[in-house]
Amino acid sequence: MEAITLLQGKRLLLAVTGSIAAYKSVDLASKLTQAGAQVDVILTAAAQAFITPLTFEAVTGRPAYTALWESAGGGLPTHIAHVGLAEAAALLAVIPATANTLAKLAAGLADDLLTVTALAARCPLLVAPAMDGGMYAHPAVVASVQTLAGRGAYVVAPETGRFASGLSGQGRLPETATLLGHIRLALAQAGPLRGRQIVVTAGGTREAIDPVRFVSNHSSGKQGYALAQAALDAGATVTLISTVGLPVPVGAQFVAVDSAAAMLAAVLEHSARADALIMAAAVADFRPGTVATQKIKKQEDTAGLTLELVRNPDILLQVKAQREQTGWPRRVIGFAAESEQVLAHAQSKLHRKALDLLVANDITAPDAGFAGDTNRVILLAADGGQTPLPLLSKTLVSEAIIDRVAALLAADA
Numbered sequence: 001m002e003a004i005t006l007l008q009g010k011r012l013l014l015a016v017t018g019s020i021a022a023y024k025s026v027d028l029a030s031k032l033t034q035a036g037a038q039v040d041v042i043l044t045a046a047a048q049a050f051i052t053p054l055t056f057e058a059v060t061g062r063p064a065y066t067a068l069w070e071s072a073g074g075g076l077p078t079h080i081a082h083v084g085l086a087e088a089a090a091l092l093a094v095i096p097a098t099a100n101t102l103a104k105l106a107a108g109l110a111d112d113l114l115t116v117t118a119l120a121a122r123c124p125l126l127v128a129p130a131m132d133g134g135m136y137a138h139p140a141v142v143a144s145v146q147t148l149a150g151r152g153a154y155v156v157a158p159e160t161g162r163f164a165s166g167l168s169g170q171g172r173l174p175e176t177a178t179l180l181g182h183i184r185l186a187l188a189q190a191g192p193l194r195g196r197q198i199v200v201t202a203g204g205t206r207e208a209i210d211p212v213r214f215v216s217n218h219s220s221g222k223q224g225y226a227l228a229q230a231a232l233d234a235g236a237t238v239t240l241i242s243t244v245g246l247p248v249p250v251g252a253q254f255v256a257v258d259s260a261a262a263m264l265a266a267v268l269e270h271s272a273r274a275d276a277l278i279m280a281a282a283v284a285d286f287r288p289g290t291v292a293t294q295k296i297k298k299q300e301d302t303a304g305l306t307l308e309l310v311r312n313p314d315i316l317l318q319v320k321a322q323r324e325q326t327g328w329p330r331r332v333i334g335f336a337a338e339s340e341q342v343l344a345h346a347q348s349k350l351h352r353k354a355l356d357l358l359v360a361n362d363i364t365a366p367d368a369g370f371a372g373d374t375n376r377v378i379l380l381a382a383d384g385g386q387t388p389l390p391l392l393s394k395t396l397v398s399e400a401i402i403d404r405v406a407a408l409l410a411a412d413a
């Protein structure tokens with residue numbers, strides 16, 4: 001599990017209530033811990049019918065709390081457990097949240113450690129309801145969830161599927177990766193890009209030859225996906241326009257495209273009111289001049305096939321034209337994949353495409369570029385500033401770029 005910068009040094013209060021889905025919270029507590037969070041766990045009495053405090057203590061390396069009347073151990077701002085836990089937490093996440101706990105939280109009851117702590121807490125509250133579909137649809141539960149949401153709680157909608165009962169419906173607790181994504185979104189609400197709209201493109205475009213074949217490149221889309229996640233972690237609203245089908249970061253709006261023409265249309269549409277556009281996609285400069293409507297067949301005597309390629313539109317140049325007319329998107333960030341004279345070529349792209357920031361990448365370097373998980377880039381600013389970054393994971397490269405985007409947007413305000 002890769003470290004998550006947003007979680008470093010953050011103290012999260014994970015409250016587990018009495019649903020069969022409580023077993024999934026163990027995996028979540030483990031992943032959060034591995035990602036760098038300090039996870040304090042509270043179990044209700046009903047949760048302990050399914051799972052023990054020891055299980056959580058084993059994966060978090062920290063005490064798990066169950067009793068309202070016991071003093072807290074060390075490491076909290078006060079020895080009064082509910083106050084100490086509430087004061088220390090960056091987020092109170094009730095996962096899974098039963099109908100009973102939701103009703104108690106909505107009514108403000110305070111008869112166990114969780115509910116008393118929830119009243120003492122000033123951090124954001126996240127609830128992930130989990131119960132049989134009939135229960136989740138009951139007006140009493142709907143009202144509890146609405147009350148909490150109306151009070152500003154972050155509600156993770158349960159998924160539709162099969163229950164332990166054998167019935168199906170909406171009420172299933174999402175899997176760990178999805179829960180983790182929601183926790184990130186809840187924490188990101190205070191981030192430097194809150195209220196900002198960011199559009200990111202990712203992956204190599206696919207230019208059709210016939211119904212079964214296309215011309216493309218080696219771009220994996222990993223850098224673009226990491227940028228989308230970093231923008232979400234900074235609190236932005238994110239649209240990810242991509243040709244590749246990696247797991248979409250929780251909270252991103254995903255727009256699937258294939259060709260450069262389709263990406264151009266999607267970029268112009270979605271960046272029309274965006275604060276920033278980050279063009280990480282590897283857009284094909286050429287496409288087949290004609291696309292065969294039927295699969296191209298070889299004949300006995302076919303020795304070869306000549307493809308005639310024509311120029312694709314340059315998306316960033318079209319964005320430049322749109323920006324000159326409308327002022328949107330506010331900021332534009334491009335990439336330059338170069339195999340020689342990296343800085344010279346990158347500088348000329350920065351000016352030609354009127355970029356605010358250009359991320360230059362030497363694709364011949366052994367540890368940088370397309371398929372890997374690391375990248376070594378130089379950030380070139382419109383004012384001539386150059387910032388070479390060391391070899392970093394694509395995640396950390398993305399966070400450095402997003403920091404710069406946040407600074408550019410803050411300078412506009």
Ligand code: CTP
Nearest residue numbers: 279280281283285313314315316334335336337
């Ligand atoms: N780009 C674009 N439209 C294209 C080609 C590229 O918007 N048709 C964008 C890329 O997403 C990237 C930047 O332009 O952000 C630079 O891409 P790159 O392939 O490095 O440069 P090119 O513009 O294709 O220039 P060259 O052929 O000289 O390398």
